[in-house]
Amino acid sequence: MLAQRFDGNVEMCYLAGLAHDMCRELSFEEQQNIVQQNSNCLTFISQRDSYKAIFADDHFTRKMLHGPAAACVLFRTYNIFQFDLLEAVALHSVADETMSQCAKIVFISDKLEPLREQKPDAQKNLNTLLLNDLFTYTIGCVNSWFSESGKPILPYTSKIYSRILNK
Numbered sequence: 238m239l240a241q242r243f244d245g246n247v248e249m250c251y252l253a254g255l256a257h258d259m260c261r262e263l264s265f266e267e268q269q270n271i272v273q274q275n276s277n278c279l280t281f282i283s284q285r286d287s288y289k290a291i292f293a294d295d296h297f298t299r300k301m302l303h304g305p306a307a308a309c310v311l312f313r314t315y316n317i318f319q320f321d322l323l324e325a326v327a328l329h330s331v332a333d334e335t336m337s338q339c340a341k342i343v344f345i346s347d348k349l350e351p352l353r354e355q356k357p358d359a360q361k362n363l364n365t366l367l368l369n370d371l372f373t374y375t376i377g378c379v380n381s382w383f384s385e386s387g388k389p390i391l392p393y394t395s396k397i398y399s400r401i402l403n404k
């Protein structure tokens with residue numbers, strides 16, 4: 238729906254949406270093996286702060302490595318070489334304002350999906366806000382969820398939220 242609304246590549250977003258959690262049920266060791274053996278698949282994002290943030294702390298690596306692992310499987314097993322799609326899958330847990338349109342759409346869809354607890358204005362915003370405003374709104378929701386639940390948020394995510402707000 239978002240890909241259509243933003244005139245994006247609907248097929249690419251759909252595939253990224255289907256595939257983004259495909260490695261989540263694998264053990265952490267299996268995810269690590271996939272990423273270590275296929276690190277060349279992700280060279281194009283390996284220097285990005287968002288990607289590095291996944292590996293900066295063991296707690297977050299364990300939660301977020303399924304994204305990079307899924308991107309490696311798409312590349313290696315399914316011969317998917319579109320950078321935007323691989324980026325969307327690899328970084329779906331990490332907000333990064335330089336991400337492609339497809340990656341932002343997947344991030345937003347994952348965080349604001351109907352099965353998650355939504356803020357009362359979420360549906361209206363999904364239908365009306367421009368992509369970057371919706372992206373900022375989504376990061377704001379993520380920040381609220383973590384601060385309300387008392388669970389630790391990825392420091393990189395809270396850092397870019399304050400950076401965006403202070404622009």
Ligand SMILES: [Fe+2]
Nearest residue numbers: 257258261330
């Ligand atoms: Fe995920």
